[in-house]
Amino acid sequence: MQSHFTIDCVIYSFTEGKLHVLLNERNEYPYKDWWALPGFFxxxxxxxxxxxxxxxxxxTGLKDIFMEQLGAFAGVKRHPQGRIMTVAFSTIVKYNDVKSKIKPTTTYMRQARWFPIDQLPELAFDHAQIIQKSLQNLKYxxxxxxxxxxxLPEKFTLTQLQQVYEAVLGSALDKRNFRKKIANTGFLKELPEVQKGVSYRAARLYKFDRRKFQKQLGID
Incomplete structure (x- = not known):
């Protein structure tokens, strides 16, 4: 027997230079054939x-993924059946780690698909509001x-890092100012490696120095 509240999952990844969110195509009413966040009672x-x-x-077909609670949404008109509260959770996954695992195992959803955050279809329920809230939290x-x-992958270029920042912030950043700011944090470790398999001039690779980051925040 079902309760009177649901769970919705906001799942982000980064690919093709853009921030993406994972959506389900619904196979049941209400909102049959609409796209929505993965969620259910x-x-x-x-x-x-x-x-x-x-x-x-x-x-989604994903498991063993840490989900952080985003908040509760309980608008009177958020669900056609009346006030049904949802508790939203969010997470970030590396695209290459999960791209072959995405496959719904329930008939309630027809398929799961990644959408660029700036090219979302019209969404069921109040899911656009939930995504907006989660994006605000991600920016903060x-x-x-x-x-x-x-x-990002474990090893990345400064261009890739800037692309991720721009995707989350939703605005372009000055390249020189961005690199100066990132260099001043001291969180990046320059590697003696460059990109491989690219047709243009290979860029230097970097890694995130988690220990330095934690030490600066006092959580070492």
Whole structure:
């Protein structure tokens, strides 16, 4: 038996120079054939943490993914069946780590697909509002969390790093000022390696120095 609240999952990744969010194409009413965040009802006797893991797997095929609670949404008109509260969770995944694993295992969803954050379709329920809220939180966290680096491969170029910042902030950054600011943080470790397999001049690769970051924040 189902409870009267749901779980919705905001899952971000970065590919092709853009921030993406994972959406499901719904196969059930209400909003049949619409795109929506992966989400569903929590069972009556189910712990919320267990529900998050179940719904995430059933609607995306992903498991063993840490999900951070974003907040509750309970607008009167958010659901056609009346006031049904949802608790939203969010996470960031590396695209290459999950691209072959995305596959819903429930008939409630027809498919799962990545959409660039600036090219989203019209969404069911209040899911556009939930995504907007999660994006605001992601922007605020840029200076005190490792979230931005979770979107990148282990080794990355400064151009890739700037692209991620621009994707999250939704605006272009001056290249010289950005690189100066990043260099001043001291969080990047320059590697004796360059890009491979590119047709243009290969750029220097870097790694995120997590220990220096944690030490500066006093959490070493």
């Amino acid at each position: 929590v069972e009556k006797d189910e712990e919320m943490e267990d529900a998050v893991k179940r719904i995430l797997y059933e609607h 966290s840029l200076n005190y969390s490792t979230a931005i680096y979770e979107l």
